[in-house]
Amino acid sequence: MSCLEIKDLTVRFRMPGGALTAVDQVSLSFCGSHPSAVEHDVPVGATRDPSGPYGRSLALVGETGCGKSVLALAVLRLLPQNAEVSGQVLFGGQDLLALSERELSRLRGDRIAIVPQNPSLSLNPVLSIGRQITEVYAIHRGERRGDSSGKAAYLLQKLGFDDAGRRLSMYPSQFSEGMNQRVLIAASVALEPQILLADEPTKGLDQDLKKEVIRELKLVTGSWDTALFLITHDLEAARTLCQSIAVMYSGEIIEQADTGSFFREPLHPYTQALRQSLPENGFQPIAGISPTLSEPPSGCRFHPRCSRVMEICKNRRPELLNHSGRAVRCYLYR
Ligand SMILES: Nc1ncnc2c1ncn2[C@@H]1O[C@H](COP(=O)(O)OP(=O)(O)OP(=O)(O)O)[C@@H](O)[C@H]1O
Ligand SMILES: [Mg+2]
Structure with missing residues (x-):
């Protein structure tokens, strides 16, 4: 079983006018394996039961700008200078942050792959779809493009494209946004990675395409030994695809729970507000505005928006502690 264990990850951006901390001491872990696989080396926070909390698929949710994509890019060392x-x-058994660039590039796209946030920016407009998928086999397996085009067509077919062989010679501009999203997923899973990081794979898609992408991700995680790390605003996608959900607020993890508990009984007032913002609960927006990362509020970062704020919340930063089998960063649960 392969596990990804993120420990105390902090990302700070230096900028001409100062600095901001986009990811603040984040620890998360999850494992990729079929339930029948032999299990060993389970990190703290991950359970041996893949259907339990911290199982083989983890969703990271939170408002725009809270640091989700930065976290994913930091894991694969894709952040700017x-x-x-x-x-x-x-x-x-290796720390990705300590590997040489050469060692890391062997793993990246092979054992760990990412479906980046923006499909139209991530595909090369002047290369055919087939070329962009066979490239993965050429780079990581040294295969000749002609030899891997059959595999590329098979992948496209598996990801729901009809007439997949013909699609290989087409270009991203001839595909819809949803189709390009599926091409990116195909390229990312070509080598059957152990960990797949998918950043907002359903963003901007209409309901039908969303369902399609969710179905395809489900297929990928179900039929291959691939663990999913899903970054999303779409709580429904998180509910369908993931066994546990971590909530990020202003660069910090403020709650992590198995998906059932997350929807049944969210603990943190922010998580409760997130659930209330679901269409099925009347689409109630969360009051107040997200804090800026360059000047986060003192104490609990959610306190200026919290309906249950106490005096201690204003000055002392709560820790992320275990409560009823999950983790929550809130003084209501001390
Ligand atoms: N290269 C950079 N230099 C400085 N700040 C950056 C850089 N990249 C990202 N940031 C900042 O880091 C913060 C977190 O950005 P991030 O893209 O991770 O948000 P997000 O949670 O993915 O939002 P969304 O849901 O909209 O995708 C933002 O305030 C952003 O402006
Ligand atoms: Mg993002």
């Missing part, structure tokens, strides 16, 4: 990253990202 002005980022200072500390902490550990353990995978297969």
